[in-house]
Amino acid sequence: MARLGTERDKNMVEMECIRTCAKRDLEAVPCYCRRLSRADHSRGSTASDTNQQAPRSEEVTGDINKNMSRFAKIEAGAPIEVFALIKAFNEDTFPQKVNLSVGAYRTEESKPWVLPVVRKVEEQLAKDYTLNKEYLPVLGLPSFASAATAMLLGANSPAIVSGNAVGVQTLSGTGSLRVAAEFLARTLGYSVVYSSDPTWENHKLVFLNAGFQEYRSYRYWDEKTKGLDIDGMLQDLQAAPENSVIILHACAHNPTGVDPKKEQWEQIAKVVKEKNLFPLFDSAYQGFASGDLDNDAWAVRYFVEQNFELLCCQSFAKNFGLYNERIGNLTIVSSDKDALTRALSQITLLIRGMYSNPPNHGARVVATALNNPDLFDEWKGCIRTMADRIRLMRSGLKERLVALGTPGNWDHVTNQIGMFSYTGLSAQQAEYLRSQYHIYLLRSGRINICGLTTSNLDYVANAIHDAVSRT
Template identity: 70%
Template sequence: MANRILSLRSGLKERLQRLGTPGTWDHITSQIGMFSYTGITRQQVDHLKEHYHIYMLPSGRISMCGINSSNIEYLSQSIHDTVLLYPNNEHKHKLTDEGKPWVLPVVRKTELQLANDETLNHEYLPVLGLEAFSSAATSMLLGADHNAILEGRAFGVQTLSGTGALRVGAEFLARQLGYRTFYFSQPTWENHRLVFLNSGFTEPREYRYWDANNRTLDLNGFLEDLREAPENSVIILHACAHNPTGCDPTHEQWEKIAQVIEEKKLFPFFDSAYQGFASGELEKDAWAVRYFASRGLEMVCAQSFAKNFGLYNERVGNITVILKDKQDLIPVKSQLTLTVRGMYSNPPNHGGRIVATVLNNPQLYDEKESIRTMANRILSMRSGLKERLQRLGTPGTWDHITSQIGMFSYTGLSPRQVEHLVNNYHIYLLKSGRINMCGISTKNIDYVAKSINETVLLFPN
């Protein structure tokens, strides 16, 4: 088996060199084992998948076990053609590599504190997770003085980040309560559909959300689709910083949405991935969830602590469950225990303990200003980009850049304009015109604005 893999490594390297594929490929044979880090870029990986049906990780890692004498020629030629089409880009204004990941000072401080705490160990957590974490997460979401908490109708379950919370909640609703129909916004985060289908839901449906022509929320279409939804449909709602549009309903619009959901006996399922990260204010970003709960609606909310605490690889999440009757709490907890036990048994400790320590320690909690620092940086980049485009006289309106919120902006740029920006200015955004605002900095914002202006003038909508 080992010799077979070594032979395929040599064969792939030789064929790429024979074809004259740009770059060096010696690393294919200097590496060893099942996998090879090819050095292929994310754009090249996407092209290989879409056009040649060759599948590897976004990092460029490929399983050598999937290569054989029947497909090695095809693989080599496909990689060669792709590298020629999308050469490795070291352009000085390239945005995908801008900056470095930032560890929040309060997180680093807490990690040091925990590392020196000799009372801590590596025993398993309970199935439903660290109580100190889940209680604090639920209080952060609803506010410690919310009636649902004071009346004992709300509780949390620690999960594997936000995706894990979505899966636990969806599987509970499908397996234990028999829900089958779920609605998600058009557009939405692509994983919503997959998670719910894998959890046992069978009827995926969309509700209108984004008005592309006016670059704003399609409230009338949204409400109309909700009114036509069958009773007991689950409605996935973005708590704040809608992904991918960045367009959130106003308070008045949320009130109308809640009213229709209540009247039609629909079940709200919030996804809160950006609390505190969107506006810089924990309370402001939780307004919609708190309002729905104040109406007495039974609901669940998936929470992620990846963005607001920067704990991406710790997989820290929580699902908050809000009930109408506190007498249902023990039976629901029991069913969720069975769900989690059969899914991943129990969650990891480290990330949850970091968050619990910060949220439960007044002194550390006051240091959460670093969350506002991240949010304010994005807000500043939004304002700066809009101002520069207006100053340049770029055709069109750009108010939507600052009216949107969160990591992403739907720029309104057309696919043709996006293609031109990618190929000629090395500014990378999706074909839909969505750009990640985190990739914009004080060092490149003038270049981004100038590039967009020149592109819009060259290819007007």
Template identity: 65%
Template sequence: MSWFCDVELGPPIEVFALTKQCTEDTFEQKVNLGVGAYRTNEGKPWVLPVVRAAEKALANDETLNKEYLPVLGIDAFSSAATRMLLGEESPALVENRAFGVQTLSGTGALRVGAEFLARNLGKTVFYYSSPTWENHKLVFKNGGFLEGREYRYWSEKTRGLDIDGFLEDLRNAPEGAVIILHACAHNPTGCDPTEEQWRQIAEVVKERKLFPFFDSAYQGFASGDLIKDAATVRYFVQQGFELFCAQSFAKNFGLYNERVGNLTVVLNNAELVAPVKSQITLVIRGMYSNPPSHGARIVSYVLSNPDLYNQWRDNIRTMSSRIIEMRKKLREALEVLGTPGDWTHITNQIGMFSYTGLNEIQSLHMVKKHHVYMLRSGRISMCGLTPSNVDYVAKAIYETLTTLS
């Protein structure tokens, strides 16, 4: 007899199972388009030069020790991260009604924010885009929310944003519901609203008294421009919204395994900062007590050093430019082959991921026949494309669509 005999086998996490399958594949031309991590033109992981420089400096700093951090983390880090998101002249910062909290990457920021909203504000309903990053649902449910609902986002017909469906679903949302919004480079579609569409979204969010919770996983990484990629969050702040924003430094600093994140909190009254901070402290204390230091110290060191900061901005431009170039090359290769369909969406999308338009059967065919590893949804990571494999991938897509139309 075991206490655990009734525990059911959980479903595999698709992207990690796909990576394992790819790693074990001996086919020489295999391509991993599943994992959401930057790769060089040679298909290799890249540790940013500024990260190497910061690590060397920190290793030589004899004043640093291994003592526990405060529950809310390194203040210099969270302050710098919040300024990076909101801008130095943000009215929320000038009026001392915004602050940041160090978390375990963007996922941790979402989890801490969700639990606070459920426990302290009594929030029970959250909305996420259809489709969205699959972990949003699990994180918010585990954080205490009772019901997750979808709002329409992706149109299979146009391979673009379904803004009418998006707005209609928000208009039908109950007052006070939490709406998860992707700040830029929507995961998994790579399809973002225009400035005008964001204004429409903000109007409905305000009209229905919804609470915006932004997920900012790609600031700077998406376009190469930190300000452009933060424009939507800054617009909402300027419009007077109270909001949360989960920031991740996995992509834009390449610190995937260091779990460096920040939860930015924007309130409408500076007097509310102390009580909100105190309750977030209790959430974290009961969850993981306090965060790790290494990755946060790297980010803080770079953001506070003008020379390294400028080098880092060059690094993120390098990454975003390579992805943009791969989008162009994939589209060109598909069009040269005469691949069925319109492929303009490949270059219209932005960021790490692309929703190709391939269905589940076609995506599985890509994996089984061509060893091109991609999600069942048709999502691919553009970072897995390189100058040496982009033509192979294009030919695989061509064969798949002409065989399984």
């Protein structure tokens, strides 16, 4: 039976999805829900694990008198590390400061880059007076969703041709993940989700808030080799209960930059199928990772070829530079076309109650570029430019660290792919770099390679050498 055909009564799967962080320790797990110690996190977290949940409304109002605000007892939320670092960087007046924390592309001049093809399309749209500002349908701009799905699966994908795959416009990658999580929890009744350890910190917050009861992790990063712990990953997936949702990074894993090789993806797919797990891909960097759209989509396409039903959450923030336009796509692949139609009807209701419908401008930009052969080629040139600069900065950093004789092996800097590098620097070393050199990076040691330039590479390499040599 098709997974998407087994819908549960919505009222039976309504669950509490707003929780309050109980811990404030920034050294705890790499996520901002922060209820658990690192040891607890490795076992997985549940909705009942937190010791200090948000007070019930009657508990809050019971002690409030007429002179006290109803909001007086609200606890402050834990800070989001990356945004706190960006704020600190912006307030820093040191002339040689370097921001390696922000998750966005930067030019050689450390500036944001609006892609030339995006400028061109926006000019075309501005001159088209047949366009208006009417609401989009709940599921978004059809020309965008179909083009985004074709970009992911391939224009001639049998799943698309047969009508077994469809796209839904969402609010970038996070919005796509939230819609997917709500659908999986509320409509399909799934309650356990696994993500890699480590993963993008927002995964946990999104899935717990969407109604998942247990958030667990599978091994991924091998600290000794600075690479993939494929054996540990497969063992943890083997131990996962049936119908667990497995979050997989399609390419350019965030934060490690370590992707499975093709033969390893085949091993992963085999276990996922044997254990009857549900794959959910997070595709935030297609084209941006290697510079090749097809190469970056290989894992997703392989799973589809192996007849998996799956969801894939796409973001166009990085590869189109449309960070603040919030353009995403949720691709749904089902073996049952009738069930797919019913699934879309449920997703329509979820989105209607969440944000009603998505924004138009960015979707028009992406749809125009993807559907016009000349603009499409120009855009592919832009993503190659970004991917090439990232590779150049990776090799430049590694060469300098090796030349300095910095303790340790730095091959992983160039072995990794995409925007981020999991450097292996400790939280103490990261803090030293920030306090002594005004170099801003996450406590996990993750850096954004795009923050490096030919003018600051020597400065950053010497600073890292100093930090590592001291410990």
